[in-house]
Amino acid sequence: IPPALQQPCQPPPHTGLPFNAQPPKHLANKIPRVRPGEYYPSDPDDKKAYEQILSQSIVKVVVPTERNILMLIHRMVEFVIREGPMFEAIIMNKEMNNPFFRFLFENQSPAHIYYRWKLFSMLQGDSPKQWQLNDFRMFTGGSVWRPPVMNLYTAGMPDELVDEDDTKDNIRGTLSNNQRDRLEELIRGLTPSRTSVGEVMAWCLEHAEAAGE
Numbered sequence: 341i342p343p344a345l346q347q348p349c350q351p352p353p354h355t356g357l358p359f360n361a362q363p364p365k366h367l368a369n370k371i372p373r374v375r376p377g378e379y380y381p382s383d384p385d386d387k388k389a390y391e392q393i394l395s396q397s398i399v400k401v402v403v404p405t406e407r408n409i410l411m412l413i414h415r416m417v418e419f420v421i422r423e424g425p426m427f428e429a430i431i432m433n434k435e436m437n438n439p440f441f442r443f444l445f446e447n448q449s450p451a452h453i454y455y456r457w458k459l460f461s462m463l464q465g466d467s468p469k470q471w472q473l474n475d476f477r478m479f480t481g482g483s484v485w486r487p488p489v490m491n492l493y494t495a496g497m498p499d500e501l502v503d504e505d506d507t508k509d510n511i512r513g514t515l516s517n518n519q520r521d522r523l524e525e526l527i528r529g530l531t532p533s534r535t536s537v538g539e540v541m542a543w544c545l546e547h548a549e550a551a552g553e
Contacts (some may be wrong), residue, residue: 351450352400359456360448361397361483397483398475401457402450412440414456418463419541428543457485 352362352384357372363371371393372386381387404410420428428444435441443451460478463470475484 351402354448355397356448357394357397357481357483358447359399359453359485360450361394361399363393363396363397367393371466391481394483395481397480399453399457399483399485401486401488401490404451404454409440409443409451412444413451414457414468415544416444416455417459420459421462423541431541454488457487461487 352360354360355362355368357363370389372381372390374381374382374390381390404413416428416431418545424445431441432444436445443449445457446452458479462468464472466472469490471490472488473487473490477483478485
């Protein structure tokens with residue numbers, strides 16, 4: 341991505357707040373410490389101050405720049421909307437050691453933040469390529485969420501800014517013979533059980549770049 345277009349894509353610095361919310365500058369050094377394993381400070385006064393800072397903070401959503409992760413997130417959102425939260429739980433249990441699914445577990449990572457926003461956005465009636473740009477609160481008393489810039493991703497980059505080498509690297513989207521055989525094997529052995537369906541869906545999510553097939 342050219343430097344001129346990088347700024348909207350850059351995730352903000354780590355803050356330690358839920359969803360990596362960004363506090364106002366004058367409060368950045370006043371965030372009470374939270375002990376490991378706790379969600380809020382144990383001291384009542386610190387908890388109150390923490391909640392006040394959290395409510396004034398902004399969760400900045402950025403679109404992942406890794407195409408395979410972006411496609412995987414979109415496919416995951418599609419299945420969770422269709423199958424319900426149980427599907428997410430099945431995938432989290434099955435793929436907890438799979439680095440491609442870290443976005444489901446790392447709650448302060450840019451990919452997880454994008455996943456949570458995208459799921460919420462689609463459930464509110466937004467389309468995959470057009471969404472509300474206004475700030476909003478996903479949770480009562482929580483931080484303000486700021487959706488990602490839309491035009492940068494729907495319009496794409498000008499042709500003169502795209503390297504020819506990059507276009508060659510993007511010729512993907514097909515399964516190998518072994519992958520196709522494995523998919524057919526999974527489909528033949530498919531049963532109505534959640535475990536069986538989850539296994540097939542997990543395989544499809546891992547090979548989302550070949551969704552066209």
